[in-house]
Amino acid sequence: xxxxxxxxxxxxxxxxKIDIFLDDAGEVAxxxxxxxxxxxxxxxxxxxxxxxxxxxxxxxxxxxxxAHHMAASKALDALFxxxxxxxxxxxxxxxxxxxxxxxxxxxxxxxxxPDFIVGPDAPPAERNILGVIRKVGVDIGKQVIACRAxxxxxxxxxxxxxxxxxxxLPGGWSKPMSEAERAEFETIAxxxxxxALFTLKxxxxxxxxxxxxxxxxxxxxxxxxxxxxxxxxEKNQVNFYDGKVRVVDPDGVEFAKYRPEEYLxxxxxxxxxxxxxxxxxxxxxxxxxxxxGKDSGVYVASPLSRLNVSDSMATPRAQAEFxxxxxxxxxxxxxxxxxxxHHRLATHWARLIELLYAAExxxxxxTDPEITSPDVRTIPTKVVGRGIGSVEAPxxxxxxxxxxxxxxxxxxxxxxxxxxNNYAAMSMSINNAARKLISKGKVVDNGILNKIEMxxxxxxxxxxxxxxNLPGTMPLQVNIRRPDGExxxxxxxxx
Amino acid sequence: MKTIVVGMGNPILSDDGIGIRVARxxxxxxxxxxxxxxxxxxIRLLDVLPGYARVLIVDAMVTGEIxxxxxxxxxxxxxxxKTARTCNTLCVHDMDLPTAMALGRLAGVALPEEVVIWGVExxxxxxxxxxxxxxxxAAVPVVVEDMVGELLREKxxxxxxxxxxxxxxxx
Numbered sequence: 001x002x003x004x005x006x007x008x009x010x011x012x013x014x015x016x017k018i019d020i021f022l023d024d025a026g027e028v029a030x031x032x033x034x035x036x037x038x039x040x041x042x043x044x045x046x047x048x049x050x051x052x053x054x055x056x057x058x059x060x061x062x063x064x065x066x067a068h069h070m071a072a073s074k075a076l077d078a079l080f081x082x083x084x085x086x087x088x089x090x091x092x093x094x095x096x097x098x099x100x101x102x103x104x105x106x107x108x109x110x111x112x113x114p115d116f117i118v119g120p121d122a123p124p125a126e127r128n129i130l131g132v133i134r135k136v137g138v139d140i141g142k143q144v145i146a147c148r149a150x151x152x153x154x155x156x157x158x159x160x161x162x163x164x165x166x167x168x169l170p171g172g173w174s175k176p177m178s179e180a181e182r183a184e185f186e187t188i189a190x191x192x193x194x195x196a197l198f199t200l201k202x203x204x205x206x207x208x209x210x211x212x213x214x215x216x217x218x219x220x221x222x223x224x225x226x227x228x229x230x231x232x233x234e235k236n237q238v239n240f241y242d243g244k245v246r247v248v249d250p251d252g253v254e255f256a257k258y259r260p261e262e263y264l265x266x267x268x269x270x271x272x273x274x275x276x277x278x279x280x281x282x283x284x285x286x287x288x289x290x291x292x293g294k295d296s297g298v299y300v301a302s303p304l305s306r307l308n309v310s311d312s313m314a315t316p317r318a319q320a321e322f323x324x325x326x327x328x329x330x331x332x333x334x335x336x337x338x339x340x341x342h343h344r345l346a347t348h349w350a351r352l353i354e355l356l357y358a359a360e361x362x363x364x365x366x367t368d369p370e371i372t373s374p375d376v377r378t379i380p381t382k383v384v385g386r387g388i389g390s391v392e393a394p395x396x397x398x399x400x401x402x403x404x405x406x407x408x409x410x411x412x413x414x415x416x417x418x419x420x421n422n423y424a425a426m427s428m429s430i431n432n433a434a435r436k437l438i439s440k441g442k443v444v445d446n447g448i449l450n451k452i453e454m455x456x457x458x459x460x461x462x463x464x465x466x467x468x469n470l471p472g473t474m475p476l477q478v479n480i481r482r483p484d485g486e487x488x489x490x491x492x493x494x495x
Numbered sequence: 496m497k498t499i500v501v502g503m504g505n506p507i508l509s510d511d512g513i514g515i516r517v518a519r520x521x522x523x524x525x526x527x528x529x530x531x532x533x534x535x536x537x538i539r540l541l542d543v544l545p546g547y548a549r550v551l552i553v554d555a556m557v558t559g560e561i562x563x564x565x566x567x568x569x570x571x572x573x574x575x576x577k578t579a580r581t582c583n584t585l586c587v588h589d590m591d592l593p594t595a596m597a598l599g600r601l602a603g604v605a606l607p608e609e610v611v612i613w614g615v616e617x618x619x620x621x622x623x624x625x626x627x628x629x630x631x632x633a634a635v636p637v638v639v640e641d642m643v644g645e646l647l648r649e650k651x652x653x654x655x656x657x658x659x660x661x662x663x664x665x666x
Contacts, residue, residue: 044507044623059507062535063588106538110589129538129590129598141602145541152542162542163534460588 018452020434026441031431032274033423033456045413050079050387050404054168057400057415065164066099066155067393067418068400070241073168075400078261079387080170080380080408087373088172093241094185094365095158095165096391098151100240100358101192103394104303104351107460108199109144112348115454116207120216124450136202147195150188157181172377185366192359193317200321200352207349208328218329221436222344222455224428225250225292227282227299229421230306231392232257236337237314238306238357240392246309247282249294252339255282260390263399263416268297270424279424280416290428298428301396301421302459303350308340313353315360321353344429347458351394383408393418395460419461429455498646499547499607500530501540503554503583509624510563510617510631511582513638514553517613520639525646537586541599541606549609551645552592553638554581556614563618564630566638571596571610581614611645613638 023029045056054072058065070092077084084092107113110129114122118131126134133141152162158175159165167174177185207213232246233239245263247256256266269278270287281287281297288296299305313319326338329346333339341350365371383406390399396418403412433455437448502518505511515532522530531543536554544550558580561567573579575593585591590598592610599606615638618628626632 039622041623056507059505059534062505062533062539062583063586065534106589110538128594130594130601133598133601138601138603141598145599145602145604148538148542163532163539 018430020438022438022441026439028431028435028438031427031434033427033430041415042413046410048410050076050402050408050410051170053400053402053410053413055164055166058164060415062163064099064103064393064395064418066096066159067391067398069159069165069168070096070391071389071393071398071400073170073173074242074389074391075387075402076168076170076389077387078389079384079402079404081382081384082171082378082380084172085373085375085378087176087370088376088378089242090365090368090371091158091173091175091177091376092168094177094362094371095155095167096241097358097362097365098154098158098188100394101196101355101362102148102151102155104355104358105144105147105195105199107394108203108348108352108355109140111460112351112457113203115450115457116210116213116348117202120213120450120454127450136206140202143195143198147192150191154185154188169377170380174377176374176376177372179372182366182372186363189359189363189366192362193356196352196356196359197317200356203349203352217345217349218343219345221433221451222429222458223342224300224344224425224432225342226296226425226428227255227285228305228308228340229299229301229397230309231260231390231397232310233314235314236309236311238310238354238392239314240354240358240361242391245390245397247299248309248337248340250292250340250342251294252308252334252337256284260399261388263388263390263401267416277420277423279427280421281424290424290431292428298424299421300344300425301418302347303354303394304341304344304347305396306392307350307353308338311337313357315357315364318353318357318360321356325349325353344458345454395419396421419459422459422461426456426459426461429458496548496609496648497546498529498549498551499543500528500642500646501543501550501552502530502532503534503536503552503581505534505583506532507623507625509619509622509626510628511555511620512625513555513615513617513627513631513634514583516627516635517553517615517638517642520635521642521646524639524643528646534583535586535588536584536592536595537589538595538598539586540584540592540595541604544606545599545604547607549611550607551611551613551642552581552584553613553615553642554583555617555620556581557617557620558614561616562630563616563628564632564634566613566615566634566641568641569612569614571612574612579612579614581612582617582620584612613642 019032021029054069057068057072114127114132117135118127156162160167227247229247231239231243233243244257249255266283267280268283269280271278285297313322329341331338386403388401398418399416401414404410433452437451502514504514506515518530569579615634
């Protein structure tokens with residue numbers, strides 16, 4: 001058997017790599033996207049006070065601490081049996097929308113977008129945000145930095161700290177919003193909407209009006225017909241902060257809709273011997289392997305899946321873009337909802353629609369008269385002993401599950417992070433790309449490194465949440481070896 | 496010279512927290528200094544660097560080339576040439592430090608002209624925990640002293656006794 005090894009040279013040498021095994025005919029037999037393990041998180045937490053979890057979990061990941069902070073705060077609401085005040089919920093959601101705007105903006109311009117804006121076949125050294133600037137102009141760089149700066153400022157003011165928030169408490173939020181702050185944040189939210197509209201226009205001009213790119217987006221290299229997951233509000237509209245988890249089947253028929261605390265009734269985890277990370281799947285369907293279709297329990301939780309499970313968007317401009325995306329893909333409405341899109345590269349477009357929604361929702365919240373209410377906390381008076389909280393992290397549904405003794409000392413901690421939901425789907429996308437791009441033992445497309453990278457870049461995997469290590473824009477190596485290990489062909493690219 | 500110190504890493508991931516430990520120790524030695532902690536690098540560094548003439552970054556690294564607890568000082572050029580790499584200056588979700596600096600400069604952001612990076616060789620960056628490995632723990636005062644030496648280049652920070660003043664006015 002001939003092996004092609006793609007070794008992303010990560011900070012943890014020897015960990016986190018993709019192996020592609022060929023059969024005797026030189027066709028792809030299997031691919032393995034291995035993920036290492038960070039040890040001892042539950043042991044680290046057990047014995048500590050539950051109310052420390054918003055501060056502990058926002059250290060898991062340097063990229064999405066806000067998502068962990070929110071999920072942890074919500075889990076504490078349940079654990080202490082306390083309902084946050086209406087103003088507190090709005091403050092949390094406001095901060096969360098500012099985070100979403102920065103996160104989705106950064107992903108599009110720095111990671112996902114360069115494939116399209118600079119071009120999927122452009123040299124890797126140019127396929128980054130600097131290449132985007134060369135193509136679109138230096139003003140876009142200024143706008144990205146300004147967007148991050150203004151939202152970072154809002155998060156710092158309302159979160160107590162810029163990077164690792166400190167304001168989330170069981171029952172609410174520790175920092176009310178003053179009128180002066182509200183006025184400033186309204187300006188920020190309006191700027192965010194303009195920026196999101198600009199970004200969607202750029203995507204339209206550069207990607208959708210380019211036949212080659214549109215063909216790539218709609219090609220079957222990145223096509224998977226799986227179940228979709230996302231959180232919806234009472235109108236079955238996308239909501240990042242709160243609601244019920246909805247799952248639709250590959251045809252778009254609602255399969256399940258449940259409260260986050262019921263997740264264990266719906267999700268199980270499959271273990272493979274070759275990786276530490278588990279593969280979540282839909283329990284009632286069962287694990288049938290890395291396969292598509294209605295009979296496979298594999299699901300995806302991503303910007304695209306969130307839109308797939310929703311009847312519509314809760315804000316007007318995002319709704320218009322939502323309609324445009326689904327009609328572009330020729331999706332028909334069935335039972336009041338568009339059929340799902342399964343072309344995974346459309347995730348980039350979905351992410352931009354979410355960016356616009358987050359900006360619009362931020363404006364709604366900051367112009368809500370209640371947002372400046374000083375009533376930001378309900379004081380807990382009891383310990384329930386079990387709390388599950390969930391939000392939509394940018395990279396998928398994020399669930400925190402804590403259990404404590406009667407004093408509120410942690411006895412059990414379990415996290416199902418956004419990216420973990422997508423581990424099976426990501427593995428399948430990498431496998432699919434490899435099968436299309438390798439034939440008879442030869443790499444038929446020298447862009448294989450990028451095409452495979454594109455397969456996991458679209459999910460923007462944050463395996464650091466579970467592992468603190470992943471292949472992203474790291475250097476890649478491909479070795480095509482004879483069965484005896486001799487290298488026939490060596491491809492290398494520095495990230 | 497207006498200087499910022501950036502301690503990078505995760506304080507609950509064993510040796511990955513060395514940069515944070517050093518930054519906190521430096522803060523005790525020089526309370527008036529501008530010292531920040533960052534869990535991830537890349538474009539996030541542009542959130543903290545504007546307006547400074549010099550940045551001193553301290554981070555864990557896993558090279559296998561030097562013993563745990565030993566450290567290397569290097570410059571942005573070495574990161575650019577990929578002859579040096581630390582655990583957290585690059586963020587796999589967006590970009591590395593040289594790209595972030597280039598982005599900022601292209602966009603007209605006033606960024607430090609001088610970048611000095613301390614990479615401290617780590618033993619374990621995979622286990623949750625608040626303590627450092629013994630060799631890495633022993634490195635804390637050594638790295639702090641070295642960084643203090645760098646900070647001392649700011650004359651405004653030096654008192655007549657030669658120690659770093661806790662109350663010196665910011666340059």
